[in-house]
Amino acid sequence: MKITFLVRSLELGGAERVTSSLANHFASLGNDVCVITIHNRKVFYPLNGNVKYCPLDLPDISGLSIPRKASSVIKRSKAIRKKVRELNPDVLIGMGSVIAGYAAMATLFTRIKSIGSERTNPYEDCGASPLLSFFCRTFALLDNGYVFQTRDAMNFYPKRMHKNSAIIPNAIFNPAVREITPVNVRRKTIAAMGRYAPEKAFDFLIKSFAEISAKIPEYKLVIYGDGPLREELEDLVSSLDMNGRIELQHSNENVLRLICDASLFVLSSTSEGMPNALMEAMACGIPCIATDCPIGGPGELIKSNENGILIPVNDGEALKREMLRVLSDKELSEKLSENALHIREDYSINRIGQLWLDYLSKTVGKSKKDH
Numbered sequence: 001m002k003i004t005f006l007v008r009s010l011e012l013g014g015a016e017r018v019t020s021s022l023a024n025h026f027a028s029l030g031n032d033v034c035v036i037t038i039h040n041r042k043v044f045y046p047l048n049g050n051v052k053y054c055p056l057d058l059p060d061i062s063g064l065s066i067p068r069k070a071s072s073v074i075k076r077s078k079a080i081r082k083k084v085r086e087l088n089p090d091v092l093i094g095m096g097s098v099i100a101g102y103a104a105m106a107t108l109f110t111r112i113k114s115i116g117s118e119r120t121n122p123y124e125d126c127g128a129s130p131l132l133s134f135f136c137r138t139f140a141l142l143d144n145g146y147v148f149q150t151r152d153a154m155n156f157y158p159k160r161m162h163k164n165s166a167i168i169p170n171a172i173f174n175p176a177v178r179e180i181t182p183v184n185v186r187r188k189t190i191a192a193m194g195r196y197a198p199e200k201a202f203d204f205l206i207k208s209f210a211e212i213s214a215k216i217p218e219y220k221l222v223i224y225g226d227g228p229l230r231e232e233l234e235d236l237v238s239s240l241d242m243n244g245r246i247e248l249q250h251s252n253e254n255v256l257r258l259i260c261d262a263s264l265f266v267l268s269s270t271s272e273g274m275p276n277a278l279m280e281a282m283a284c285g286i287p288c289i290a291t292d293c294p295i296g297g298p299g300e301l302i303k304s305n306e307n308g309i310l311i312p313v314n315d316g317e318a319l320k321r322e323m324l325r326v327l328s329d330k331e332l333s334e335k336l337s338e339n340a341l342h343i344r345e346d347y348s349i350n351r352i353g354q355l356w357l358d359y360l361s362k363t364v365g366k367s368k369k370d371h
Contacts, residue, residue: 002032004089004309006080006103008096009055010035010043012195012226012251014276015095015119020045021173025353027051034057036080036089038099042360044251055084066131070358079105090364090371093117093147097126100146101139110247113364115146121207121271122156124199145363149274149358152295161310166359169300169306170274171352172283172344176256181259182285182341186333188219190323191262193255196227196248196270199316201291203229203236205268208319210240216327219263222247260284263333264326270313271296281307282340287333307339 003026007019019035027050035047040057047053056079060101061072067319084092088332089115094103100116107114128137140146140157146165148154154165170192190209202223209221223233225248228249237246252258259265265281267290270277274297281288282301288308290298302308309326311318345351 001026001091001357001364002087002089003360004034004082004084004087006036006092006094006099006106008040008099009037009039009041009043010047011041012044015099015117017173017276018119018170018310019095020047021171021349022353022356023051024048025349026357028178029357031352032089034089036083036087038076038080038102038131044253052087054087056080058084062277064074067092067257069119076104077105078168082157084112085110085270088112093360093361094143095119095135097140098132099121100143101135104139108142113366114142115145115147115268115360116140116143116362117147118149118156120273120275122153123294124271126156130214145359147359148174150296150300153273157252160279164363166355168352168355169297169347170276170279171349172279172282172332172347173276173349176254176257177283177344179278180256180260180284182337186263187261188216189259189262190219190264190266190327191224191259191281192221192268193224193251193259193343194267196229196233198229199269199271200225201268203272204314204316205266205319206233206236206240206242207247208268209271210242211316212320212324213242213245215324218257219327220245220247222249222259222262224249224252224258226251256280256284260286262286262291262325266319266323267291267298268319269293271295274300278302281320282343283347285337287326287336288340289319289326301343306335307342308336311321322347 005019008014023033034052036054040055091105094116096119101116120361265288267278291313292299292310294315304310310324345366
């Protein structure tokens with residue numbers, strides 16, 4: 001099958017990681033795979049040599065006035081459509097709600113099937129403005145199919161498109177997971193990772209840790225990531241006099257090897273799809289605490305007090321209580337660690353990749369009029 005992905009870039013990010021991992025996996029099985037990126041930026045997630053890479057290097061249109069943005073969208077759509085028709089794949093996968101709209105426009109009135117893939121929380125991203133909501137919902141109807149990470153995400157979209165859609169969770173894409181052996185002795189470290197962005201709520205985690213730090217003087221909090229809020233978070237750490245206890249590290253491709261022996265992993269987000277960071281931490285056997293945030297990814301991964309612990313979003317008292325409980329209860333910590341490891345098989349790349357390929361084959365086999 002000739003499969004082409006359309007994504008903003010291959011920089012650090014959830015949709016970018018999924019794109020790179022699925023593209024590499026599909027190509028390893030003998031499929032003809034290409035990745036088109038709208039921007040030509042630094043590649044954080046590398047593609048294998050048998051995956052064709054086509055960066056379009058189109059200008060950023062964020063921040064433009066509505067008339068200029070509309071004009072730029074048309075120009076961008078034409079450039080994408082030209083490249084897609086040149087490649088002539090069987091299916092084009094738009095990674096993200098807005099990108100899925102471009103995929104629909106690029107394949108309109110062609111034999112090429114388009115599939116959208118929602119990668120975040122559409123209620124926040126698409127619902128940010130009436131115009132964007134209209135764009136996402138309308139163009140989703142033009143795609144031949146759609147892949148969602150959770151049922152909550154699917155329910156944002158018109159019901160008439162549900163019958164041609166599929167719910168497929170993320171796989172554990174990082175190959176380092178399979179090379180990591182769960183440890184018996186853990187460092188006195190609480191770990192977290194993700195973009196330094198508002199939805200990750202690292203300020204909430206930092207404040208909560210600072211408030212209990214005197215009760216766990218031997219522990220430190222280490223967060224790995226990059227993003228627009230780095231300086232703001234550094235200032236917060238300094239203002240709390242936590243420079244010796246809280247570290248804000250940069251993103252690192254070997255981050256799992258650095259955190260695999262942590263005593264605890266915390267996902268503090270206010271919104272997540274199917275969080276890769278949480279999945280990888282669980283697959284390494286790290287005891288995990290996560291917010292039960294929309295659109296439901298953490299809640300689908302964790303059965304609270306069995307393979308992890310769920311807490312309400314922005315509930316500082318719950319986070320402080322559960323961090324202290326896990327760190328002080330060795331039996332609970334070991335139970336969470338052991339049970340979390342089952343995620344390795346449940347969300348393996350082979351299993352999830354096959355769900356994708358089955359869905360793509362089914363969609364490609366339908367004629368346009370069947371949509």
